[in-house]
Amino acid sequence: MKKVYIYKGFERFWHWTQAALIILLGITGFEIHGFYAVFGFENAVEVHNIAALALVVLIIFAIFWHLTTGEWRQYMPTTQNLKAQANYYITGIFKNAPHPTRKTLLSKLNPLQRLVYLALKIFLIPLMVITGLLYLFYRYPYAGQIRSLGLENIELVALLHTIGAFAITAFIIVHIYLITTGHTLTSNLKAMITGWEELDEKNVDDNQQTPKNPKQYEI
Amino acid sequence: MGYFESFRRTFTFIFVVVMPLVIITMVVSSSMTGPDTLNELREEYSQPHIPSVDHSKLTELQQNFTSPHEITATCLSCHTERGAEVLANAHWNWEREAYIEGRGVTYLGKRNLMNNFCTGILSNEAACNRCHIGYGWKDNSFDFDNPYNIDCLICHDQTGLYTKAVGGAGYPPMDENAPDFNQIVQNVGRPSKDNCGYCHFVSAGGNNVKHGDLEIALLNCDKDVDVHMARDGLDMSCADCHKTERHQMKGCYYGVSSSDDNRAHCSDCHGHFPHIQNKLNEHTIKVDCRTCHIPVYAKVNPTKMMWDWSSAGKRKDGIPYMIKDSLGNPTYLSIKGDFSWFTNVKPDYVWFNGTADHHLITDKIKSDTIKINTLLGSATDENSKIVPVKIHRGKQPYDTEYLTLIQAKLWSDQEGQGALWVDLDWDEALKRGMAYAGLPFSGNYDFVHTEMYLPVSHMVSKASEALSCEDCHTRTNSRLEHIEGIYIPGKSYNATIDTLGMMLILLSLGGVFLHAILRLVSWKKRQKIN
Numbered sequence: 158m159k160k161v162y163i164y165k166g167f168e169r170f171w172h173w174t175q176a177a178l179i180i181l182l183g184i185t186g187f188e189i190h191g192f193y194a195v196f197g198f199e200n201a202v203e204v205h206n207i208a209a210l211a212l213v214v215l216i217i218f219a220i221f222w223h224l225t226t227g228e229w230r231q232y233m234p235t236t237q238n239l240k241a242q243a244n245y246y247i248t249g250i251f252k253n254a255p256h257p258t259r260k261t262l263l264s265k266l267n268p269l270q271r272l273v274y275l276a277l278k279i280f281l282i283p284l285m286v287i288t289g290l291l292y293l294f295y296r297y298p299y300a301g302q303i304r305s306l307g308l309e310n311i312e313l314v315a316l317l318h319t320i321g322a323f324a325i326t327a328f329i330i331v332h333i334y335l336i337t338t339g340h341t342l343t344s345n346l347k348a349m350i351t352g353w354e355e356l357d358e359k360n361v362d363d364n365q366q367t368p369k370n371p372k373q374y375e376i
Numbered sequence: 377m378g379y380f381e382s383f384r385r386t387f388t389f390i391f392v393v394v395m396p397l398v399i400i401t402m403v404v405s406s407s408m409t410g411p412d413t414l415n416e417l418r419e420e421y422s423q424p425h426i427p428s429v430d431h432s433k434l435t436e437l438q439q440n441f442t443s444p445h446e447i448t449a450t451c452l453s454c455h456t457e458r459g460a461e462v463l464a465n466a467h468w469n470w471e472r473e474a475y476i477e478g479r480g481v482t483y484l485g486k487r488n489l490m491n492n493f494c495t496g497i498l499s500n501e502a503a504c505n506r507c508h509i510g511y512g513w514k515d516n517s518f519d520f521d522n523p524y525n526i527d528c529l530i531c532h533d534q535t536g537l538y539t540k541a542v543g544g545a546g547y548p549p550m551d552e553n554a555p556d557f558n559q560i561v562q563n564v565g566r567p568s569k570d571n572c573g574y575c576h577f578v579s580a581g582g583n584n585v586k587h588g589d590l591e592i593a594l595l596n597c598d599k600d601v602d603v604h605m606a607r608d609g610l611d612m613s614c615a616d617c618h619k620t621e622r623h624q625m626k627g628c629y630y631g632v633s634s635s636d637d638n639r640a641h642c643s644d645c646h647g648h649f650p651h652i653q654n655k656l657n658e659h660t661i662k663v664d665c666r667t668c669h670i671p672v673y674a675k676v677n678p679t680k681m682m683w684d685w686s687s688a689g690k691r692k693d694g695i696p697y698m699i700k701d702s703l704g705n706p707t708y709l710s711i712k713g714d715f716s717w718f719t720n721v722k723p724d725y726v727w728f729n730g731t732a733d734h735h736l737i738t739d740k741i742k743s744d745t746i747k748i749n750t751l752l753g754s755a756t757d758e759n760s761k762i763v764p765v766k767i768h769r770g771k772q773p774y775d776t777e778y779l780t781l782i783q784a785k786l787w788s789d790q791e792g793q794g795a796l797w798v799d800l801d802w803d804e805a806l807k808r809g810m811a812y813a814g815l816p817f818s819g820n821y822d823f824v825h826t827e828m829y830l831p832v833s834h835m836v837s838k839a840s841e842a843l844s845c846e847d848c849h850t851r852t853n854s855r856l857e858h859i860e861g862i863y864i865p866g867k868s869y870n871a872t873i874d875t876l877g878m879m880l881i882l883l884s885l886g887g888v889f890l891h892a893i894l895r896l897v898s899w900k901k902r903q904k905i906n
Contacts, residue, residue, distance in 0.1 A: 166385055191851040191866045198845040198866055202655075214396055246891075251898035296658040303649060303658055309756070312863035316870050323877030327884040334888040 158355040163262060163348055168228075171219045172349060178212040179325065181205075186322055209289050216282065231266055232275045239268040250338060259357050273328070281324055288318040417645055421610045425566060432562035441557040444511050444527065444548060450561070451528045459523030461623035467509050469520060470497075474634035476733055477752075485632045489734055492748045492770045492828035493580035493683060496737070496783045499812035502545045503787035507575040514545035531571045532564040540574075543789050569595055569605065572614040580680070581712075588679030588721060588766045589670070589834035601675050602835050617644070628730075630831055631749055636730030636759070640833075642666070662862065664761040666833055667725060667855075668843040673766065673832045678705055678717035684771040686823035688713035689800045696800060711786075711797040713771075723764030723832045725856055727753035737815060741779045745825040746772075755861025762859055763831050770826040773806060777818035785809040 164172070185205040188195055196204060223229040241257035246269075249257070258267035266274065292315065295308045308314065339345035340355065348354030431437055436454065441447050452459045466472050471485030486504075490496045497504040505513040510525045512518060519525060527546055529538045538560050541549040548555055577583060577592050584591035599606040604617070618627040618640050627640040642665040643650075649657035659668075673679070688711060691697070696710035705717040733750040748770075753760035773782045785808040788795035794808035803819070810817035848856045849866030856864055 170389060189849075189865050191849075191869060194846070194850075198849045202845070218392070251894055253898075253902055296661060298649075298654045298657065301649065303661055305661075310863060312868070315863050315865060315868070316873055319870070319873055319877065323873075323880050327880045330881065330884040330888055334892065337892075
């Protein structure tokens with residue numbers, strides 16, 4: 158085993174800020190939906206709107222980061238080991254079987270993660286951002302008037318936004334649980350906090366790469 | 377690496393991530409209109425009106441008037457064109473020309489419409505028309521073209537001494553109770569709240585009976601009752617909002633009006649988007665100002681919410697009687713039936729586009745509950761907004777054979793004329809009323825449920841008392857519980873999506889929990905083996 162700097166500074170900032178914003182959006186969002194009253198409707202809306210805009214800005218920066226560092230390739234889906242990974246969670250994990258996918262700098266995500274995170278990035282997050290922005294701006298002020306985007310009713314927008322919210326909540330529950338399925342119960346969590354993780358040494362070439370030079374990530 | 381160098385990343389994040397965020401947030405929540413508008417309005421409406429004429433100095437008015445018609449003639453001798461203006465006014469004609477979908481051009485008003493209180497004026501003119509701005513409309517023979525029939529004083533008296541006689545068809549008492557005309561005519565001026573309130577506060581037979589938001593308490597109230605008319609505020613008069621040009625007042629009462637014109641709107645003074653928060657301004661596209669700013673009406677004295685005529689006519693020991701509630705409001709009167717009264721009433725809410733239909737006395741009854749007037753509008757109609765209304769429910773007599781409402785003769789100044797309020801005889805009262813109206817009556821009648829919709833426009837509360845988000849955006853007891861056709865966040869939801877969503881969350885939790893248990897069990901097993 159060898160300690161590797163696997164999650165870069167921005168990556169961790171992005172992950173945790175996103176986590177905090179999404180959880181905040183969830184708590185306030187389900188209050189706006191009418192499930193409970195904690196902040197009060199008006200405060201919930203205000204916090205929700207600010208957190209939403211903050212998340213959009215963060216996402217824009219994250220997209221830029223993914224593109225410029227080439228990290229987007231981490232999410233390219235693959236069928237290799239997909240079944241093995243699923244089998245690991247269903248049976249192997251109970252027998253203390255080894256992880257079927259080796260975590261490396263070039264391939265931080267197992268095939269299941271790749272699929273789920275990709276779906277999150279190209280379906281769920283865009284769904285939430287688009288419906289969210291429509292929800293916010295289907296009417297907007299312009300030159301002392303109220304203009305409309307032409308939506309007669311926000312019902313469809315609201316319902317799609319609600320569906321997405323349930324899906325993300327389910328994702329978060331499973332995601333948080335799967336943190337505990339690393340080498341040790343806390344190794345994944347530690348890695349995302351400190352950036353450093355102890356990785357298998359078999360593929361030394363991958364793991365020797367230093368985090369300072371992004372160009373080396375390019376395959 | 378320098379000390380500050382180690383914070384470079386943090387600073388970079390703050391400047392490139394946090395700053396744009398703050399800027400975006402500030403732009404989005406920036407205001408469109410400042411609070412200046414309110415201060416300008418306060419300035420404008422606190423200027424006292426200085427009359428250009430002191431009527432006590434006019435020689436024409438230095439005489440002892442014996443006939444009210446003479447007074448009118450004297451007024452018109454100087455104000456030569458005002459008579460014609462009044463003759464064109466709905467206050468005079470008690471009808472308006474309007475186009476109603478499905479009916480065409482109509483001429484409707486108090487003159488010929490039924491209402492849900494004293495039902496209608498036909499055959500009862502001498503009593504009802506005490507509140508007409510004229511002298512002598514006691515039956516169909518009244519001359520609407522004679523300007524000398526106009527009662528100038530009921531609107532322009534500033535002494536508070538002028539009155540109209542009960543059952544006098546609009547005339548003041550002419551006997552020993554006659555008001556001091558000499559003093560009154562020398563103190564005429566712009567109509568005040570007292571003038572308008574003389575009729576509008578006590579319509580339907582008593583204070584606040586009809587409207588709920590127009591009552592005597594407005595003559596001397598504080599801002600908790602009405603921000604505009606408060607003594608501790610601008611103490612505005614009715615005509616400050618119901619702006620009047622050439623005797624044409626702005627404003628419509630949809631118990632009698634039908635079309636969306638000549639209305640008095642809050643926006644006439646406040647503009648269309650008066651809030652600092654844009655989200656609130658956006659609400660005004662679909663939500664009328666009054667909906668949030670009049671959270672309750674009948675704030676001081678109770679208003680009548682139900683009037684059941686079917687129990688009228690009973691006697692106790694051979695004489696008419698009255699039952700009062702603990703606050704002294706009559707809940708039963710032999711001449712009128714059963715009532716219920718309420719204070720601090722939360723309005724109901726309906727879609728309304730400013731047009732209305734009315735149930736005419738000749739219309740056939742087609743449902744269990746008759747809407748005496750129907751406020752038109754819907755969520756899909758872009759002219760419609762959600763407005764607060766008082767729904768007054770009642771029970772009125774109808775002809776079980778011809779299926780029409782029936783106009784009863786209610787009032788007479790003597791016995792034996794068939795008036796319900798004198799003889800307590802429904803059969804005779806209905807027969808006489810319909811005969812007077814020239815309408816068929818089979819002689820068979822029963823009582824039918826009725827509803828009347830009165831938009832609530834007065835008793836505007838302080839901004840701090842206006843409805844808050846939670847009053848509507850909630851699943852339980854939302855003010856807009858019965859409003860359909862729009863998605864209201866916090867109130868509206870799709871039951872299927874919510875159920876499936878909750879199932880998904882429970883399945884995720886359950887799955888994760890089960891998986892964790894299995895891991896724990898298998899780990900313990902392995903511990904044992906090892």
